[in-house]
Amino acid sequence: MSTQTISKSSIWRGGNSPFKVSYGKLMMWVFLLSDAFTFSSLLVAYGAIRYSYPSTELAQIESLELSFAENVQEKFAAPGVDAHHGEHFIPALRDLDVFTELQWPSPDLVFNHFPFAHGLHLPLIFVSLMTLILILSSVTMVLAVEAGQRGDKKAVSTWMLLTIIGGFMFLGCQAWEWTNFITAGATPNANPYGPPAFAALFFGVTGFHGFHVFSGVVLNIIIYVNNLMGTYEKRGHYEMVEKVGLYWHFVDLVWVFVFTFFYLI
């Protein structure tokens, strides 16, 4: 019976898995590769359209003399106008030709809000927090996978629940970010900060990513409920947790590049 010296899994003639992974996991990897192509096409479109506009001149940003955690509402309000009502920042910068249809807005001047810090100039801080939330939920997911490898049903439940909470927190942050951008007057074909393409790409790419996060949370909830009902205990392995985990980490991975291209560059 065991006279052969070559493992059957090392040959490519069918009837085995040369990659030594299950069919489901291999197909998840193939799906993720095709999904990565989709996101790549969105980011390639972003790169091409973004560099078809000149960047905001550094001298223009420096002339505003904005410093971290400064009250921008008061600084840019017209005399006699209550700075705590309405948005003064955008019209003032449109007057100064910083926000025009002819140049790409600096993300520094667009995404500079933070909850409960109304009117303060806090660029990059909120998206960094969102990145932290998503990385943390990736860690809890991989801890659920590790618990599954040990067959620890209770630990899988705990870590999956934390992952689901992390997913909802991220979606909440994204809803807040979108609300800010929309109330400032941005739509898929209008943008008070500059070229309409900026808003279209922002809604397109972060919307597509947010929809992936939402689908991931739904899948995580299904896995969580299945685990509570003992489905994986009966099956004898927790590979389903790992497969959905791959999808969840992919969503985190895409966010790393959305963060890099939309907010840092």
Next chain:
Amino acid sequence: MSSHSNHNVDIHDEENYDPTVWVPKVESHGTKSLWSRFWILLGLTIADVVAYFAWPPGIERNVFFILMGVLKAWYIVGTFMHMKYEKKSLGYMIILPMILIIFFLIWMMYEGNFWNSFK
């Protein structure tokens, strides 16, 4: 038809491979490396934020941010997605096409810059 309910099937048996149920045996690699990767990713994100405020915008800073993104992807795919424990052939199948995409991204940025000269 449903082999899931057949308790006589050994789901780990490589000699009687049944793609509907077969899974390789897995073992835990511990949680220590997972938490160390979390601290690395947190550190890289903080380094991004520090670089954003300390370094004036320009091509060098953009290259730095993209390299940091690739480094973060390396840790996420390698440890969190278990790629370093998989067979190399699977890794090449997934990672090589993505490396080629990077060239496409750079070419299209140059192309976009060329459109700029027509405006």
